[in-house]
Amino acid sequence: MTGTEAIASLYRASKLTKYFPVRRGVLRRHVGDVKAVDGVDLEIGRGETVAVLGESGCGKTTLGRVLARLERPTSGVLEYDLGQGLEDVTRTSGSDEFAFRQRVQMIFQDPYTSFNPRQRVGDAIAELLSVHGMDSSEQRADRITEVCEMVNIRPEYLQRYPHEFSGGQRQRLSIARGLSVRPELIVADEIVSALDVSIQAQVVNILRTVQGETRVSILFISHDVGVAQYISRRTMVMYLGKVVEVLNSATLHERAEHPYTQALISAVPTMDETARRERIVLRGDVPSPINKPSGCPFHTRCSYVMEVCRVEEPLLRAARDADHLHQVACHLPEPPAMSPLRRQ
Amino acid sequence: MSSHTHNAASSLQPVPTPRQAGRQALRKPESSLHAYARSFLHNRNAMLGLTVIVLMVLAAVFAEQITGYSPTQMNPAQSRQPPSADHWLGTDQLGRDVFARVLHGARTSIYVGVAASLLETLLGTVLGAIAGYMRGPIDGILMRISEVVMTFPNLILVMIFVSLLGQGVNNVVLVFALSGWMTTFRLVRSEFMSLREETFVEATRSFGYSRPRIVFKHMLPNALSPIVVAFTINIAHYIIAEAGLSFLGLGVPVTTPTWGNLLSAAESSEVMKSYWWLWVAPALAIIIFVTGINFVGDGLRDVLDPKTRRTPVRKILRDNLLGKRVES
Numbered sequence: 001m002t003g004t005e006a007i008a009s010l011y012r013a014s015k016l017t018k019y020f021p022v023r024r025g026v027l028r029r030h031v032g033d034v035k036a037v038d039g040v041d042l043e044i045g046r047g048e049t050v051a052v053l054g055e056s057g058c059g060k061t062t063l064g065r066v067l068a069r070l071e072r073p074t075s076g077v078l079e080y081d082l083g084q085g086l087e088d089v090t091r092t093s094g095s096d097e098f099a100f101r102q103r104v105q106m107i108f109q110d111p112y113t114s115f116n117p118r119q120r121v122g123d124a125i126a127e128l129l130s131v132h133g134m135d136s137s138e139q140r141a142d143r144i145t146e147v148c149e150m151v152n153i154r155p156e157y158l159q160r161y162p163h164e165f166s167g168g169q170r171q172r173l174s175i176a177r178g179l180s181v182r183p184e185l186i187v188a189d190e191i192v193s194a195l196d197v198s199i200q201a202q203v204v205n206i207l208r209t210v211q212g213e214t215r216v217s218i219l220f221i222s223h224d225v226g227v228a229q230y231i232s233r234r235t236m237v238m239y240l241g242k243v244v245e246v247l248n249s250a251t252l253h254e255r256a257e258h259p260y261t262q263a264l265i266s267a268v269p270t271m272d273e274t275a276r277r278e279r280i281v282l283r284g285d286v287p288s289p290i291n292k293p294s295g296c297p298f299h300t301r302c303s304y305v306m307e308v309c310r311v312e313e314p315l316l317r318a319a320r321d322a323d324h325l326h327q328v329a330c331h332l333p334e335p336p337a338m339s340p341l342r343r344q
Numbered sequence: 345m346s347s348h349t350h351n352a353a354s355s356l357q358p359v360p361t362p363r364q365a366g367r368q369a370l371r372k373p374e375s376s377l378h379a380y381a382r383s384f385l386h387n388r389n390a391m392l393g394l395t396v397i398v399l400m401v402l403a404a405v406f407a408e409q410i411t412g413y414s415p416t417q418m419n420p421a422q423s424r425q426p427p428s429a430d431h432w433l434g435t436d437q438l439g440r441d442v443f444a445r446v447l448h449g450a451r452t453s454i455y456v457g458v459a460a461s462l463l464e465t466l467l468g469t470v471l472g473a474i475a476g477y478m479r480g481p482i483d484g485i486l487m488r489i490s491e492v493v494m495t496f497p498n499l500i501l502v503m504i505f506v507s508l509l510g511q512g513v514n515n516v517v518l519v520f521a522l523s524g525w526m527t528t529f530r531l532v533r534s535e536f537m538s539l540r541e542e543t544f545v546e547a548t549r550s551f552g553y554s555r556p557r558i559v560f561k562h563m564l565p566n567a568l569s570p571i572v573v574a575f576t577i578n579i580a581h582y583i584i585a586e587a588g589l590s591f592l593g594l595g596v597p598v599t600t601p602t603w604g605n606l607l608s609a610a611e612s613s614e615v616m617k618s619y620w621w622l623w624v625a626p627a628l629a630i631i632i633f634v635t636g637i638n639f640v641g642d643g644l645r646d647v648l649d650p651k652t653r654r655t656p657v658r659k660i661l662r663d664n665l666l667g668k669r670v671e672s
Contacts, residue, residue: 145366
C-alpha cells in the first residue's frame with residue numbers, strides 16, 4: 001500500500017484473513033467459514049491515524065482484534081517495528097510478544113465491561129504499569145496522574161470502582177490506561193458507539209488532542225462516517241471482509257469513487273441544506289459472509305453492476321484522481337458521479 | 345482586597361496539586377478486605393448468624409467445663425431421666441448426659457461439615473477454573489467424569505465409597521468431597537466460561553498479563569462470591585448429610601457422639617413419643633447451627649457482591665424452614 005511516504009512504517013498487515021469455521025451436526029462437520037476478514041492489506045505509519053469504516057458485520061472489529069493479536073489470523077502476515085524495522089510478529093511469543101503488548105494498546109467498544117469490577121480504576125492502571133516494568137509506586141502514581149489529566153479525570157476519582165463512573169468517564173479511563181504505558185499504536189474499536197452523541201464528541205476530541213501531544217498512531221474502527229473523517233488522515237472502507245476503498249479523509253466526501261462508499265456518505269444526515277445529497281438507498285441485505293457472492297462482493301447491491309463484476313473480483317488500484325493516497329477496488333472505468341448537491 | 349480574600353481562602357483549605365491528589369488517591373486508605381470486613385460487621389443478619397455459630401463452637405470446645413459430665417460416662421441408675429437441674433437435657437438409656445453428648449457431638453459434626461465443604465469447594469474450584477478457562481479436551485474429560493459421578497444416586501455413591509474406605513470421621517469427609525464436588529465444579533466452570541468472554545478479561549490478555557495473574561487475580565475474585573456462598577451453605581448441607589448417614593449407621597462410628605448418631609436414637613417410636621429430649625436436643629442443635637450458617641452465607645453474598653440486593657430476614661427464615669435447594 002502506498003501513501004505512507006515520509007512516515008516511518010509502524011505496522012503492516014499483508015493478505016490478512018480470519019475465517020471462523022462453521023460446524024454443524026453431531027459430528028461437528030465443517031460446513032463452511034465465516035470469512036470475517038478476507039485478504040486485507042494495511043499499513044499504519046508512526047503517528048498516523050487510520051480509520052476503518054464499515055457497517056455491522058463487515059469484519060472491522062475482527063480486523064482490529066487480529067491486529068491487536070487477540071485472534072490468530074487464519075493466514076497472512078503481521079509485521080511490526082519493535083525497534084529494528086518491521087519484523088514478523090504473526091506468531092511471536094515470549095519477550096517479543098510482551099513488548100508488542102506494551103506497544104499496542106486496545107480500547108474496547110463497551111466501556112461498562114472493560115474494567116475489572118472488583119478493582120479500583122487507579123489500581124487497574126497501576127497494575128498495567130507495574131507489569132510493564134514501572135516498579136516505583138510513586139512513579140506509577142505520578143504517571144497515572146499525568147494520563148488522567150490528559151483525559152480530564154480528576155486524580156481523586158482514582159480510588160473509585162468502575163461502576164461509580166459514567167460511560168464517557170470509563171471510556172476516558174480506558175484511554176488513560178492504554179496511554180499510561182506509552183504505546184505506539186492504539187486500536188480503538190468502536191469506542192464511542194456506546195456513548196451519547198455529546199459524550200462521543202468529548203471522547204473523540206480527547207483522543208485527537210492526545211494524538212497531537214503524544215504522536216501515537218491510532219487505528220480508529222467506526223461505523224460513523226463523520227467521526228471517522230474527523231479523527232483520521234486516511235479512511236479504509238470495508239465491505240464483507242474486504243477493503244473496497246482507501247481515501248484521504250479530508251476529501252472523503254468529494255472524492256469517493258466506490259459506489260458503496262458513496263452510499264455510506266449519502267446516508268449521513270446533515271444540518272446543512274446546501275450540502276444535502278440525494279440518498280442512495282441500497283437494495284437488499286448484506287450477503288452472508290459464509291456464502292459470499294462471486295466476483296465483486298458488492299455486485300448484488302450495486303446499481304452500476306456490469307457483467308465483469310459478477311465474475312471477476314476487482315483488486316485495489318490507484319483511483320482516477322491525482323491523490324496518491326486514494327485507492328479503490330471497482331471495475332467501473334469511470335467513477336459514478338456523486339449525486340449533485342440538492343439546491344433549495 | 346482581592347489578595348486578602350485569596351489568602352483567607354487558601355488558609356482555610358490548602359488546595360492539593362493534582363500530583364499530590366493522585367498520590368493521595370493511590371495510597372490505598374483501606375484495603376478491600378478491610379472494607380468487606382467492615383460492611384460485614386454492619387450486616388445485622390450476618391452478625392447474628394456469626395454470633396450463634398461462634399457461641400456453639402465455643403460451647404463445643406469447652407464442653408467439659410460447661411456440662412461437668414463426660415459424654416461416655418454411663419450411669420444405669422439414671423437411665424432415661426427427663427431434663428432436670430442435674431442433667432439439663434436429661435440422660436439417655438445408658439444414663440449418659442445428653443447435654444454433654446450434644447456438645448461433644450457438635451465437635452465432630454461441625455468438623456465434618458466444615459472439612460467436607462472446604463475439601464469439596466477446593467476440588468470443585470480448581471477443576472472448574474481449569475475446565476472453564478482452558479476449555480477444549482481438558483474441559484471435555486472433566487465434564488464427562490462429573491457426569492458419570494452424577495449419574496449415580498448420591499446415597500448409593502456414598503455407600504459405595506464408605507464400603508471401600510471404611511467408616512471413620514475423615515473417611516466421611518473424603519466421601520462427601522468425592523461425591524459432592526460436581527456442583528461446585530459446574531458452578532465455577534460456568535462462571536469462568538462467562539468471565540472468559542468478558543471484555544475486561546480480554547483486556548488483561550491484550551495487556552500481556554500472565555495466565556496465573558489473569559485466572560487468580562482477575563477472574564477468581566469475580567467468581568468468588570458464589571463460591572463463598574456455596575461453601576457456607578454446603579457446610580450446612582454436609583452437617584445434615586452427616587446426620588442422615590449416621591442415622592443409617594453408615595457415617596461416623598456410633599462410639600463417637602455426633603448430632604446424627606444422637607438423632608438415630610429416635611429410630612424407635614417409643615423414644616419419639618416418650619423420651620423426646622433424646623432427639624429434640626440434637627435436632628435443635630442442627631437447626632440452630634444450620635440457620636446460623638445460612639445467615640452468614642447470605643450476609644457474605646450481600647457483602648461480596650455489592651450489586652445483589654440484601655436478602656430479607658423473611659426469606660432466610662423461609663428458606664431454612666422449608667429447605668433450600670443447595671444446587672440452584
